[in-house]
Amino acid sequence: MTDWTDPDAMDLSDGETFDALLDRADTREKGHFFEFFAEGDELAHDPGLRLTHHGSEQWMGQTLNHDPAYWRADTARERGFEERPVHPDYLLACVMGITVEDLSEKGGYFLGRDDVEFHQPATAGTPLSVTSTVVDTRTSSSRPKYGIVTWETEGQDRETGETLVSYRRTNMIPRREPAATDGGAVGEQDDGGTTLPDTLVSPDGERFGDFQAALDTAREENAAVAYRHERGRTMDDQLVAGLPLSTLNTARQHHNRDEMADSPSGDIVAYGDVTRSIALAHARSDEATYREQRFADERFHDFVTLGDTVYGFTRVLDCDPDAGPEGAGAVTFEHVAFNQEQTPVYSGRRTALIQRNQ
Numbered sequence: 640m641t642d643w644t645d646p647d648a649m650d651l652s653d654g655e656t657f658d659a660l661l662d663r664a665d666t667r668e669k670g671h672f673f674e675f676f677a678e679g680d681e682l683a684h685d686p687g688l689r690l691t692h693h694g695s696e697q698w699m700g701q702t703l704n705h706d707p708a709y710w711r712a713d714t715a716r717e718r719g720f721e722e723r724p725v726h727p728d729y730l731l732a733c734v735m736g737i738t739v740e741d742l743s744e745k746g747g748y749f750l751g752r753d754d755v756e757f758h759q760p761a762t763a764g765t766p767l768s769v770t771s772t773v774v775d776t777r778t779s780s781s782r783p784k785y786g787i788v789t790w791e792t793e794g795q796d797r798e799t800g801e802t803l804v805s806y807r808r809t810n811m812i813p814r815r816e817p818a819a820t821d822g823g824a825v826g827e828q829d830d831g832g833t834t835l836p837d838t839l840v841s842p843d844g845e846r847f848g849d850f851q852a853a854l855d856t857a858r859e860e861n862a863a864v865a866y867r868h869e870r871g872r873t874m875d876d877q878l879v880a881g882l883p884l885s886t887l888n889t890a891r892q893h894h895n896r897d898e899m900a901d902s903p904s905g906d907i908v909a910y911g912d913v914t915r916s917i918a919l920a921h922a923r924s925d926e927a928t929y930r931e932q933r934f935a936d937e938r939f940h941d942f943v944t945l946g947d948t949v950y951g952f953t954r955v956l957d958c959d960p961d962a963g964p965e966g967a968g969a970v971t972f973e974h975v976a977f978n979q980e981q982t983p984v985y986s987g988r989r990t991a992l993i994q995r996n997q
């Protein structure tokens with residue numbers, strides 16, 4: 640009998656031997672297929688992550704989020720924070736990043752997120768504790784290789800138990816046993832019938848009153864308040880692979896080109912939270928943000944790959960002067976991220992407090 644524990648029993652540097660060996664080896668799997676998830680299951684996510692200013696600044700710098708309240712202690716205090724918080728996009732991406740190994744590492748595309756609520760500002764040094772509950776599972780009728788799973792996730796301060804952020808997200812998750820045929824791409828597109836406003840109005844400035852005045856003007860003129868932002872950001876390796884890895888997001892979509900060559904996108908794709916954060920940064924650069932409040936109805940419509948450029952478009956939906964502290968009012972926006980071909984890749988509704996005066 641050969642002693643297979645003898646280091647000399649096989650020459651693993653020989654290409655043919657190694658190839659044959661790989662062919663008969665089982666793979667120690669990571670992540671879960673669709674069949675693993677059942678409604679009501681609760682998962683406590685194990686990866687440890689502590690929020691840091693370095694991580695937040697790296698995230699903000701790369702995504703062009705320059706709001707000084709997240710960079711400087713004095714501005715943070717002026718804006719009502721007890722101490723300089725980490726950026727909410729970074730917090731959200733970290734909370735979701737930790738869940739990926741358990742929920743979506745198998746290669747499921749992030750389709751959308753709803754009910755994103757920021758409960759408390761989060762500060763550097765906070766260790767995270769993240770849990771998820773499966774709230775819905777169904778097979779995909781258009782893509783039989785996939786199922787669709789929705790989870791509710793809550794990110795807490797591990798030391799105090801305070802909830803920092805919560806949301807509900809939906810992914811397409813590969814099935815272990817795909818149905819016999821793959822329905823492939825989408826159903827029918829609805830190609831007509833959309834009416835557009837006669838005119839698009841832009842606010843004159845970046846304050847709450849500017850958004851409110853623009854909405855008043857638009858109502859009189861059968862117009863919408865909608866505008867594009869000038870900046871664009873081309874997706875490089877740091878954005879596509881680096882940022883998700885820094886949040887412990889292990890989804891192969893972002894860092895394994897070999898695996899992704901055979902996937903619907905054909906290449907690695909940007910983490911949805913990076914794409915979204917860039918479009919939001921473009922929008923925030925044209926407004927005097929006071930505080931982020933909530934997001935709803937977030938959708939990821941198309942892939943963003945290396946070399947794509949992410950631009951932003953904003954529509955103003957509502958202004959509420961009575962929400963928020965004296966110096967700010969709430970504005971609800973619809974933000975769209977789009978690429979160099981003007982294809983929308985992300986859309987979502989955001990409510991933020993916007994400062995009233997200089």
Ligand SMILES: CC(C)(COP(=O)(O)OP(=O)(O)OC[C@H]1O[C@@H](n2cnc3c(N)ncnc32)[C@H](O)[C@@H]1OP(=O)(O)O)[C@@H](O)C(=O)NCCC(=O)NCCSC(=O)C[C@H](O)C(=O)O
Binds near residue numbers: 912
């Ligand atoms: C993923 C896509 C290629 C799918 O394309 P297509 O087949 O054209 O999409 P449909 O719109 O028809 O949707 C397919 C089915 O999914 C359901 N769906 C879609 N959105 C939602 C939603 N928000 N909530 C619930 N269900 C939704 C539809 O109803 C369809 O169901 P069925 O008819 O039964 O089949 C395409 O959407 C695409 O390219 N999207 C972009 C994906 C993306 O790039 N995401 C971000 C990057 S991936 C990522 O960030 C991973 C992350 O790290 C993580 O781990 O989650």
